[in-house]
Amino acid sequence: MDLKLDHHSEDRLTIVEVEGEIDVYTAPRLRELLIDLVNKGNFHLLVNMEKVDFLDSTGLGVLVGGLKRVRAHDGSLELVCTQERILKIFRITGLTKVFGIYASVEEAKEVHGRDK
Amino acid sequence: MATVELTFSALPAHVRTARLVATAIARRTGVEESLLDEVRLAVGEACSRAVEAHRLHCPDEPIRIELRDDLGRFEVTVTDAAPSDELEQDRGMLRFDDPLGQLPDTLMSGFGIAVIVGLADDVQVYPSQKGMRIRMSWPAMTNGLPPG
Numbered sequence: 090m091d092l093k094l095d096h097h098s099e100d101r102l103t104i105v106e107v108e109g110e111i112d113v114y115t116a117p118r119l120r121e122l123l124i125d126l127v128n129k130g131n132f133h134l135l136v137n138m139e140k141v142d143f144l145d146s147t148g149l150g151v152l153v154g155g156l157k158r159v160r161a162h163d164g165s166l167e168l169v170c171t172q173e174r175i176l177k178i179f180r181i182t183g184l185t186k187v188f189g190i191y192a193s194v195e196e197a198k199e200v201h202g203r204d205k
Numbered sequence: 206m207a208t209v210e211l212t213f214s215a216l217p218a219h220v221r222t223a224r225l226v227a228t229a230i231a232r233r234t235g236v237e238e239s240l241l242d243e244v245r246l247a248v249g250e251a252c253s254r255a256v257e258a259h260r261l262h263c264p265d266e267p268i269r270i271e272l273r274d275d276l277g278r279f280e281v282t283v284t285d286a287a288p289s290d291e292l293e294q295d296r297g298m299l300r301f302d303d304p305l306g307q308l309p310d311t312l313m314s315g316f317g318i319a320v321i322v323g324l325a326d327d328v329q330v331y332p333s334q335k336g337m338r339i340r341m342s343w344p345a346m347t348n349g350l351p352p353g
Binding site: 110112113114143145146147149150174178181182 | 217218250253
């Protein structure tokens with residue numbers, strides 16, 4: 090399955106919807122989108138990975154790159170993910186300590202609302 | 206011992222094909238369903254690493270994968286032709302406690318290998334000036350699944 094990307098803003102949070110496979114072939118598209126969003130002033134990103142079928146270390150690198158960019162603007166990049174096979178790669182690499190990972194978009198929005 | 210060999214050009218688009226072939230053969234060999242995601246990810250990581258290395262050093266050379274049903278184990282060997290001494294140095298310098306400080310936006314070869322080590326039941330990495338060979342294996346039913 091190819092990669093489908095979409096995004097919309099809710100309040101000051103930009104929600105990035107990702108569907109399909111994030112690998113060495115498709116990850117550059119996600120990287121371009123994240124860079125574009127940051128360049129346009131969107132510094133609080135929530136990447137919804139509930140429809141991601143596959144994620145490899147290239148995809149992780151893109152997410153880490155995005156996090157570095159938003160942090161340079163005191164922003165945030167957090168994830169929505171409950172799939173065990175996707176969470177496993179975050180655990181193996183220790184990145185569960187680096188990203189905020191939520192069980193749903195609603196939960197993430199609630200936490201962001203509290204932090205405002 | 207049944208062996209399937211696959212060679213492909215160093216193009217990112219072919220990595221998905223390699224993953225699909227490896228997963229299909231793993232299933233046929235009798236690897237448990239619960240391990241197939243690990244096979245898919247580990248083979249994908251090994252092939253991605255090889256593609257990145259070839260694109261840097263030898264873009265015209267093909268990458269080779271051997272998939273083998275060997276005495277109750279499913280064994281995959283990914284062989285590239287890019288000199289790998291530098292990559293091994295990178296691997297030694299990896300620090301997972303500070304990924305933001307070290308990880309670029311693109312694939313970092315050592316990061317991929319670390320993922321493979323975390324996924325495969327048994328992994329051996331053989332770096333050399335002539336290229337890197339990554340061999341990994343998982344338990345499988347001795348006779349594999351009956352042909353469908």
